[in-house]
Amino acid sequence: MITVDTARKHYGDFLALDDVSLEIPRGSLTALLGPSGSGKSTLLRSIAGLEDLDSGTVTIDGRDVTDEPPQRRGIGFVFQHYAAFKHMTVRDNVAFGLSIRKRPKKEIDTKVDGLLEIVGLEGYRARYPAQLSGGQRQRMALARALAVDPQVLLLDEPFGALDAKVRTDLRTWLRRLHDEVHVTTVLVTHDQEEALDVADRIAVLNAGRIEQVGDPETLYDRPANDFVMGFLGSIASMGGQLVRPHDIELVRDREEALARDAEVADSPGVIEATVERVVRLGFEVRVDLRADSGEHFAAQLTRRDADHLHLHRGETVFARAGQRSSVVDRVVLASAAPAGAGRLADEAVRQAAIA
Structure with a gap:
């Protein structure tokens, strides 16, 4: 367990x-999620020993490591930009941490071969980082971090430099890898979908404080406050309340909408609105609406529901919140912070020091 006090x-x-106080259970995959300047990377670097705290403590499995250097904390660290040694082959990059510990050659070969197989790079041992795709370089970086059997694996925006399709593939791969190796993992991300997809637990940070910690379902369905709801997914304002766009139901008949709405406690009510635009986004459809009050909001429908309604620009519909669990009264926007706070420098050298 990691404990930050x-x-x-x-x-x-x-x-x-x-x-900030936070407990990260042993064997979990915990995401630190928040906007730029929220403190998530600073918290990760403090756990790694790359930042000295002004006050407070960090313990790993009951051992106070607050004043310990990174290389004595049992940490594996993966950066956004791979931090690969360009002059080394894939095999030598993965073996680096074991080599500087002067482990026997047979042990290194066995460990590296096993890890390259796990990360799907067994056929790339002799290649150099420049000969790999971005996704392959990131998998190499993860294998290198795991080679020294760390107690904790720390990932700082590991997929941030990759395109959307590769990010999605690597998220799935990372989840499978974690389920196989069971190392306690902490992932920093500003990507809500990434956190919801990968993590067992999410800690949402804002302005240097933790707003809520819990499993993805709890945070999404029962946010502790308006900031968590506003940050952890799309929102729409209806009648002064916030709802998830996918919880908005559109009905053509006003009386039918009122009858359905009566079943929802504390509903924001039925809003008469004009369709401004219908946008097909693959498997879903976004309907941009303008209420009679002038308020603009969007509803997210399935393609089946949208085809059934057969909506066109300029038509009138009646909108209601289909459920109450994700409705809050207001949203507070995250405040801006100085650019670059908590970012990593000299990544290859620092990762080598940790390894």
């Missing part, structure tokens, strides 16, 4: 961590 960190006048 009342961690506090300033960068000049900027408060990056404001007495």
Whole structure:
């Protein structure tokens, strides 16, 4: 287990961590999710020992590592930009941490071969990083981090430099890898979909504080406050309340809409609206609407429901919230923070030090 207790960190006048406390269970995959400047990368770097806290403690499996250097914390770290040694082959990159520990050659070969098979790079041992795709380089970086049998694997926006399709594929792969190796993993991301897809638990950060911690379903369906709801998925404003766009039901008949709405407690009510645009987004359809009050909002429908309604621009429909569980009263937008706070520098050298 990783325990962070009342961690506090300033960068000049900027408060990056404001007495943050967090427990990360052994063997879990926990995502630190938040906007730029929320403190998520600073928290990760503090766990790794790459940042010294102003106050507070970090313990790993009951051992206080607050003042320990990175290489003595049992940490594997994977950066956004791979931090590969360009002059080394894939095999030598993965073996690096074991080599500097002067492990026997037979042990290194066995370990590296096993990891390359796990990450699907067994046929790329002799290639150099420049000869790999972005996704392959990231898998190589993960294999290198795992080679030294870390107690904890820390991932700082590991897929941020990749295109959308590769990111999706690697998310699935990372989840399978975690289920196979069971190493305690902490993932920093600003991508809500990535956190919901991969993590067992999510800690949502905002302005140096943790707003809510829980499993993805709980955070999405029962957000602790307006910020969590607004950050963890799309939202729409109806009658002064926030709802998920996919919870909005569109009905052509006003009386039918009122009858259905009576079944929902604390509903924002039935809103008469004009269709401004219908956008087909693959398997779903977004309907942009304008209420009589002038308020603009969007509903997200399945293709089947949209085809049934057969909506066109300029038509009048009646909108209602189909369920209450994801409705809150208002949203607070995340405040901006200085660019670059908590980012990593000299990545290859730092990762080598941790390894």
